[in-house]
Amino acid sequence: MTPRPIRAAAGLTKMKSSRPIALLAAVLLAAACGGAGETGAGPGQEGERRQLTLITGLKSDEFYITMGCGAMAEAKKLGVDLDVQGPEDFSAPLQIPIVNSVTAQQPDAVLIAPTDRNALIQPMRQMKSAGITTVQVDTTIDDPSIAVSSIASNNEQGGQVAAQTLAELVGDKGKVYVINVKPGISTTDARAEGFINEMKKHPDIAFVGQDYDEDQADIATQKVSATLAKHPDLAGIFATNLIAAEGAATALKAAGKTGDVKLVGFDAGPKQVEDLRNGSLQAVVAQEPYAIGQIGVQQAVKALNGEPTRKQIQTNLVPITAKELESKSRYLYKSEC
Numbered sequence: 455m456t457p458r459p460i461r462a463a464a465g466l467t468k469m470k471s472s473r474p475i476a477l478l479a480a481v482l483l484a485a486a487c488g489g490a491g492e493t494g495a496g497p498g499q500e501g502e503r504r505q506l507t508l509i510t511g512l513k514s515d516e517f518y519i520t521m522g523c524g525a526m527a528e529a530k531k532l533g534v535d536l537d538v539q540g541p542e543d544f545s546a547p548l549q550i551p552i553v554n555s556v557t558a559q560q561p562d563a564v565l566i567a568p569t570d571r572n573a574l575i576q577p578m579r580q581m582k583s584a585g586i587t588t589v590q591v592d593t594t595i596d597d598p599s600i601a602v603s604s605i606a607s608n609n610e611q612g613g614q615v616a617a618q619t620l621a622e623l624v625g626d627k628g629k630v631y632v633i634n635v636k637p638g639i640s641t642t643d644a645r646a647e648g649f650i651n652e653m654k655k656h657p658d659i660a661f662v663g664q665d666y667d668e669d670q671a672d673i674a675t676q677k678v679s680a681t682l683a684k685h686p687d688l689a690g691i692f693a694t695n696l697i698a699a700e701g702a703a704t705a706l707k708a709a710g711k712t713g714d715v716k717l718v719g720f721d722a723g724p725k726q727v728e729d730l731r732n733g734s735l736q737a738v739v740a741q742e743p744y745a746i747g748q749i750g751v752q753q754a755v756k757a758l759n760g761e762p763t764r765k766q767i768q769t770n771l772v773p774i775t776a777k778e779l780e781s782k783s784r785y786l787y788k789s790e791c
């Protein structure tokens with residue numbers, strides 16, 4: 455599906471010509487208050503609504519759609535405007551032009567899930583230099599000086615939980631493999647690291663390696679199929695995100711190994727729910743994208759109001775098996791708000 459850009463509430467369009475005056479007012483106010491990061495008047499003052507933009511990692515990904523729903527609901531509650539944009543693929547070359555064009559539009563604040571920890575540093579520095587308050591949601595870049603707040607799961611711990619879950623499913627022995635996204639993504643790198651480190655504590659489990667799928671389900675299917683052919687005795691697979699899990703489930707089905715090779719995924723999109731129900735997936739580690747979006751907007755608005763923000767905020771991770779789909783239904787992702 456191709457969701458439309460989401461706007462939380464219609465508001466007065468900020469007049470671009472007022473920005474230097476607003477900036478000057480903000481600087482004077484910050485100077486008068488003597489506080490770092492104080493960015494000026496709160497929403498509603500001067501008759502203008504705050505303009506926020508959420509730049510996701512991928513438009514059609516239910517993790518980010520759910521994050522957009524949370525951000526939109528919070529924006530409505532706080533009386534600020536929010537629009538949501540995202541690339542067609544999870545790719546820095548596609549995300550960077552979006553970042554640059556948002557910078558040129560000069561919203562008050564941007565919530566961003568950077569698709570690469572290095573490639574997005576420069577565009578995000580430019581965004582900060584343009585006076586735009588920046589909050590990171592989900593992924594991060596390797597420059598902690600830009601965002602006033604970063605909201606994410608503890609991804610390393612998530613990988614560890616996935617490893618413990620898979621170890622139990624395979625009876626603590628045999629070969630395990632990771633299907634990952636791309637090197638350079640802060641979240642999925644950390645999940646794989648957490649998984650591999652945890653597996654070192656399991657002497658009868660052999661980690662046979664990992665492949666990358668470029669965030670494409672068909673590439674994940676190809677890579678997992680090749681691994682199944684190379685290791686016919688493979689016991690388990692960890693798929694580090696929603697799309698990797700989808701591709702891995704397809705490969706297991708094609709090889710007639712569904713349920714024999716245990717599959718633990720990350721994320722709880724509609725396809726993962728279906729695959730948990732039909733036995734293609736044994737467990738997932740779900741995140742809280744809705745809360746990440748809500749908190750992201752809260753932190754951005756606090757920063758704009760000159761209130762203290764929290765540099766890092768961790769949201770919950772919840773392992774879910776087929777049996778727990780009803781009791782943990784609040785953690786399942788949405789495909790629309």
Ligand code: T6T
Nearest residue numbers: 515517592641695696697721
């Ligand atoms: O797992 C999420 C997100 O946390 C990650 O950074 C990228 O992939 C997802 O969006 C799921 O596809």
